Amino acid sequence: MVGVLVKFSYERDFNEEAVRAIAESARLKFEGMPELRSKAFTYDIENREAMNFYVWQSEEAARAFFTAERLESITDLYGVTPKIQYVRIATLVENSCI
Numbered sequence: 001m002v003g004v005l006v007k008f009s010y011e012r013d014f015n016e017e018a019v020r021a022i023a024e025s026a027r028l029k030f031e032g033m034p035e036l037r038s039k040a041f042t043y044d045i046e047n048r049e050a051m052n053f054y055v056w057q058s059e060e061a062a063r064a065f066f067t068a069e070r071l072e073s074i075t076d077l078y079g080v081t082p083k084i085q086y087v088r089i090a091t092l093v094e095n096s097c098i
Contacts, residue, residue, distance in 0.1 A: 001037065001089040002062045004054040006074070006082045013079075014048035022077060035061035037092075050078065055089065062086065 023041035030039050037055040044050070056062035066084060075081045 001092060002056045002059040003087045003089050004056065004062050004066065005085040005087065006052040006054070007085070008050040008078045008080050008082050010048040010050075010080055012048070014045070016043060016045055019043045019050045019078075036065075038094075055092065059086065 019041075020043070026041075030036060035057045037057060039055070040053045042051045042053065054062065054065075056065075063086075071082070071084070
């Protein structure tokens with residue numbers, strides 16, 4: 001498994017409501033996506049950052065998703081260029097919430 005951290009750092013003008021709206025509107029696009037185990041949309045008001053964390057079944061699937069065109073559209077959507085980091089996942093604990 002591979003994790004991908006997509007981090008958005010805002011110099012100013014961080015807008016919590018806008019980030020939350022982006023996450024809510026994008027959520028359905030990721031439900032049931034092949035090879036994607038999970039995705040978390042996060043934000044940090046104090047540090048003016050947003051971060052999305054993906055868990056992919058394979059590195060190939062992760063890299064195929066993050067094309068140059070996709071990164072350009074993500075930049076347009078969030079208003080800042082993200083920093084992308086690929087990490088190996090040693091193990092994953094998944095608890096079901098009821």
